[in-house]
Amino acid sequence: MARDRVLAANKILVGDCVEQLRNLPDKSVDLVFADPPYNLQLSTELLRPNNTRVDGVDDAWDKFASFEEYDRFTRAWLAECRRVLKPDGAMWLIGSYHNVFRLGSALQDQGFWILNDVVWRKVNPMPNFRGRRFTNAHETLIWAARDQKSRYTFNYESLKASNDDLQMRSDWLFPICSGPERLKDDGGRKAHPTQKPEALLHRILIGTTNPGDVVLDPFFGTGTTGAVAKRLGRRWIGVERDTDYVKAAEERIAKVKTLSTSSLETQPSKRTEPRVPFGALVELGMLRPGAPLYDERRRVRAEVKADGTLAVPGSQGSIHRLGAVVQGKAACNGWTFWHYERGGRLHPIDNLRERAKVALGLSGKQQRAEPLIAAE
Amino acid sequence: MARDRVLAANKILVGDCVEQLRNLPDKSVDLVFADPPYNLQLSTELLRPNNTRVDGVDDAWDKFASFEEYDRFTRAWLAECRRVLKPDGAMWLIGSYHNVFRLGSALQDQGFWILNDVVWRKVNPMPNFRGRRFTNAHETLIWAARDQKSRYTFNYESLKASNDDLQMRSDWLFPICSGPERLKDDGGRKAHPTQKPEALLHRILIGTTNPGDVVLDPFFGTGTTGAVAKRLGRRWIGVERDTDYVKAAEERIAKVKTLSTSSLETQPSKRTEPRVPFGALVELGMLRPGAPLYDERRRVRAEVKADGTLAVPGSQGSIHRLGAVVQGKAACNGWTFWHYERGGRLHPIDNLRERAKVALGLSGKQQRAEPLIAAE
DNA sequence: CTGAAGTTTGAATCAGACG
DNA sequence: CCGTCTGATTCAAACTTCA
Numbered sequence: 001m002a003r004d005r006v007l008a009a010n011k012i013l014v015g016d017c018v019e020q021l022r023n024l025p026d027k028s029v030d031l032v033f034a035d036p037p038y039n040l041q042l043s044t045e046l047l048r049p050n051n052t053r054v055d056g057v058d059d060a061w062d063k064f065a066s067f068e069e070y071d072r073f074t075r076a077w078l079a080e081c082r083r084v085l086k087p088d089g090a091m092w093l094i095g096s097y098h099n100v101f102r103l104g105s106a107l108q109d110q111g112f113w114i115l116n117d118v119v120w121r122k123v124n125p126m127p128n129f130r131g132r133r134f135t136n137a138h139e140t141l142i143w144a145a146r147d148q149k150s151r152y153t154f155n156y157e158s159l160k161a162s163n164d165d166l167q168m169r170s171d172w173l174f175p176i177c178s179g180p181e182r183l184k185d186d187g188g189r190k191a192h193p194t195q196k197p198e199a200l201l202h203r204i205l206i207g208t209t210n211p212g213d214v215v216l217d218p219f220f221g222t223g224t225t226g227a228v229a230k231r232l233g234r235r236w237i238g239v240e241r242d243t244d245y246v247k248a249a250e251e252r253i254a255k256v257k258t259l260s261t262s263s264l265e266t267q268p269s270k271r272t273e274p275r276v277p278f279g280a281l282v283e284l285g286m287l288r289p290g291a292p293l294y295d296e297r298r299r300v301r302a303e304v305k306a307d308g309t310l311a312v313p314g315s316q317g318s319i320h321r322l323g324a325v326v327q328g329k330a331a332c333n334g335w336t337f338w339h340y341e342r343g344g345r346l347h348p349i350d351n352l353r354e355r356a357k358v359a360l361g362l363s364g365k366q367q368r369a370e371p372l373i374a375a376e
Numbered sequence: 377m378a379r380d381r382v383l384a385a386n387k388i389l390v391g392d393c394v395e396q397l398r399n400l401p402d403k404s405v406d407l408v409f410a411d412p413p414y415n416l417q418l419s420t421e422l423l424r425p426n427n428t429r430v431d432g433v434d435d436a437w438d439k440f441a442s443f444e445e446y447d448r449f450t451r452a453w454l455a456e457c458r459r460v461l462k463p464d465g466a467m468w469l470i471g472s473y474h475n476v477f478r479l480g481s482a483l484q485d486q487g488f489w490i491l492n493d494v495v496w497r498k499v500n501p502m503p504n505f506r507g508r509r510f511t512n513a514h515e516t517l518i519w520a521a522r523d524q525k526s527r528y529t530f531n532y533e534s535l536k537a538s539n540d541d542l543q544m545r546s547d548w549l550f551p552i553c554s555g556p557e558r559l560k561d562d563g564g565r566k567a568h569p570t571q572k573p574e575a576l577l578h579r580i581l582i583g584t585t586n587p588g589d590v591v592l593d594p595f596f597g598t599g600t601t602g603a604v605a606k607r608l609g610r611r612w613i614g615v616e617r618d619t620d621y622v623k624a625a626e627e628r629i630a631k632v633k634t635l636s637t638s639s640l641e642t643q644p645s646k647r648t649e650p651r652v653p654f655g656a657l658v659e660l661g662m663l664r665p666g667a668p669l670y671d672e673r674r675r676v677r678a679e680v681k682a683d684g685t686l687a688v689p690g691s692q693g694s695i696h697r698l699g700a701v702v703q704g705k706a707a708c709n710g711w712t713f714w715h716y717e718r719g720g721r722l723h724p725i726d727n728l729r730e731r732a733k734v735a736l737g738l739s740g741k742q743q744r745a746e747p748l749i750a751a752e
Numbered sequence: 753c754t755g756a757a758g759t760t761t762g763a764a765t766c767a768g769a770c771g
Numbered sequence: 772c773c774g775t776c777t778g779a780t781t782c783a784a785a786c787t788t789c790a
Contacts, residue, residue, distance in 0.1 A: 047706065047707060051700075051703075051705045051706065051707050051708060053706075067484060067485065096493075097480070097490050097492065097493035097518070098490070100477070100480070100493075101476070101477045101478075101479070101480025101481045101483075101484065102481055102484075103477070104473070104476070104477025104480075104481075105477045105478055105480075105481045107477075108443055108477065108478075109443065114473050114474075115509050116473065116509050116510045116512065117472075117473040117476075117516070118510060119495045119497075119514055119547065121495075121547050125545070127543055128543060131532045131536075131543070132530055132532065133491050133492050133530065134492045134494060134519075134535075134543070134544050134545060134546045135543045135544065135545040135546060136492065136546055137545035137546045137547055138495055138546055138547050140493070140516075142473070143510075154508055154509065156507040156508065159510075160507075167503055167504060167507070167510070167511045168510050168511065169501070169510060169511040169513035169514075170510045170511060170512055170513045170514055171495065171497050171513055171514050171547070275540070277538060277539040277540045277542075278538055278539075278540060279535070279537075279538025279539055279579075280549075280575075282538065282578070283550070283575040283578045283579055284550075284551075284575050285574070285575070289635045289639035289640070290635060290636055290638075290639040295749065299748070299749055300748050300749060303638070303639070304639070305639055305640070305641055305642070305643075306578075306582060306608055306635055306639050306640050307531065307534035307535075307537070307538060307582045307640075307642045307643060308534065308535075308537060308538020308539070308582070309534060309537040309538060309642070309643045311641065312748060316641065316643055316644065317537055317643065318536075318537035318538070318540060318541045319540075320540065320541060321537070321541065325747070326747060326748040326749055327747055327748075327749045328747025328749070329747075359499070359551060360499050360549055360550075360551065361499035361500060361551070
């Protein structure tokens with residue numbers, strides 16, 4: 001089958017994904033990174049609260065008539081990727097809840113062996129403008145070996161060392177791709193609607209490939225995979241149908257310099273300040289619903305509700321909002337304003353937050369969260 | 377079909393999941409929470425349709441056969457859950473990468489409408505002992521409405537208020553179930569291998585059910601769903617096959633006390649508050665016909681008409697329509713766009729609506745809250 | 753030039769009542 | 772079932788404007 005197919009790395013194959021993959025030889029690729037269409041199927045336009053329109057993904061390449069058609073497409077390109085992978089090769093997929101369950105099932109059906117699912121937590125996701133769902137603040141990656149027997153690459157020590165000597169977990173925190181990294185077209189608009197951050201590919205390639213490995217991206221887009229692969233001294237192959245994307249990717253990758261063998265960049269981990277919301281104290285049982293809270297001088301008595309709000313007669317809201325309301329002020333830091341009673345004395349609920357941080361592992365020491373106010 | 381099936385809540389149905397679900401009436405349940413078996417030991421536990429054992433996992437056909445069997449089981453209990461759900465009902469599933477892709481695909485295939493996938497990030501996950509994978513530090517939840525048209529319950533304001541006035545995101549941080557909350561058997565060993573933390577169910581039930589709702593858990597285990605449902609004033613039904621688990625769950629739930637009705641009051645939503653049409657302000661004499669209204673910066677001047685419409689030269693219509701027209705936008709909330717003048721200053725007409733609610737006796741508890749502490 | 757203030761934007765299956 | 776109309780709703784970061 002593959003007798004006259006030769007692997008030429010560091011180039012983009014222009015054309016249909018499955019057709020182009022057929023031109024690659026069997027067992028020639030170490031890793032596949034695939035960011036396939038998400039099949040979003042947006043129905044109507046979405047307005048922001050200020051009545052401006054959200055520039056959603058409505059490109060033709062993301063349109064599929066049904067799950068059946070999407071599954072058919074998925075099976076076709078997955079099968080080609082599997083053929084092209086070396087026996088010890090592996091694959092990364094990325095998707096959202098719209099498509100990732102189809103991807104994962106198809107992977108398993110074809111004999112891939114899932115090693116982890118990994119969650120990319122977005123520092124700065126787009127909010128949910130209508131207030132009808134949770135903020136969609138993550139995307140899901142699947143890491144799978146070609147089959148159960150594959151001796152896949154995993155640079156455990158590198159990842160651990162770059163993670164303050166803690167095992168790298170399955171939840172990763174990165175900002176979305178914006179700023180200077182985000183490619184723009186001639187008109188100054190985003191060149192690609194779904195450009196992935198280089199930090200994501202950086203961790204993947206450092207963690208699951210070795211220098212010199214061949215990385216295939218069958219949905220190359222504007223070439224994030226190629227750019228990071230080149231920088232990290234990996235070889236790469238991209239497949240992309242859209243010639244505008246191809247042009248942008250080629251120009252982008254041409255500017256990238258390969259790092260010297262010695263200089264192994266450490267992951268710039270953008271840690272956000274650990275935050276404990278008030279509701280967590282209720283959910284964790286540290287404050288019972290019905291428990292009273294007071295201001296410092298006991299002039300106001302409020303009651304904790306099961307939904308994580310606080311109430312006085314005639315008003316209910318967050319600890320901050322209610323603190324502002326009872327004082328007739330515009331704003332209030334509820335953490336220092338409200339107090340719980342213990343041993344006949346009042347303590348700011350901020351103290352509880354410190355203990356919750358410990359329970360949630362957001363501070364150094366590990367201990368258990370005991371209820372501090374007994375049920376009545 | 378369901379003519380002689382009666383819904384008896386707050387009890388455990390002992391027996392096979394699908395068989396027991398068949399005894400529940402159609403459209404009787406508000407929410408399903410399901411924590412199905414994870415399919416971890418495919419090769420040893422699962423039988424082929426002809427009851428021969430699937431032995432050996434080396435063979436791709438066996439793996440496929442096993443997934444087939446798991447999918448058949450999944451479709452069977454999901455279909456019963458869908459039948460039992462009210463038209464506006466919803467479902468939560470929880471799983472790991474071993475089974476969650478099968479669950480999500482089956483949900484979509486049966487017509488459920490996925491609203492979010494949610495990631496439970498574990499504070500204290502089990503480390504990966506062999507250092508060959510990422511620490512499996514999360515599990516995945518799927519929240520889905522019965523179908524696309526379902527008007528599902530979502531207590532957006534409660535979740536936001538309990539999260540320091542920020543929208544609740546799709547990534548949740550909770551410790552695994554341990555300490556006193558973890559049920560032990562007579563030998564002091566954990567009574568159930570995968571007991572879920574009550575905090576997880578607390579957030580789910582607060583966020584997506586109302587007091588009095590019926591919550592069904594078809595894989596009840598040691599009854600976390602029932603315990604939290606009872607505490608939060610929701611009704612519950614469990615299905616469990618293992619009589620040891622049933623006994624542990626019954627003892628556990630018997631000890632739980634339901635919170636007082638007042639503790640369960642949720643943050644009221646502006647959406648559910650009674651509506652005051654603009655015309656009522658004119659009828660009540662709060663705005664006289666001919667009165668001028670302005671946008672925030674006085675760039676536009678409109679005039680109130682006796683019929684409750686608003687007019688600028690050349691255009692007339694509702695406060696919303698006219699606000700959109702003068703801005704050249706597709707939509708506009710007239711209540712916040714238009715302002716009336718009083719004491720030389722502009723105030724949004726939304727303020728008048730609040731006063732109209734009081735005048736019309738439509739105001740509930742969330743009325744004009746007076747400061748309880750005098751300004752200093 | 754600097755900092756404050758305002759604007760733009762990101763893989764989105766994003767409403768509900770009423771006639 | 773479908774069209775019409777009211778009116779509820781956003782977070783973090785980058786970028787632009789202006790004092």
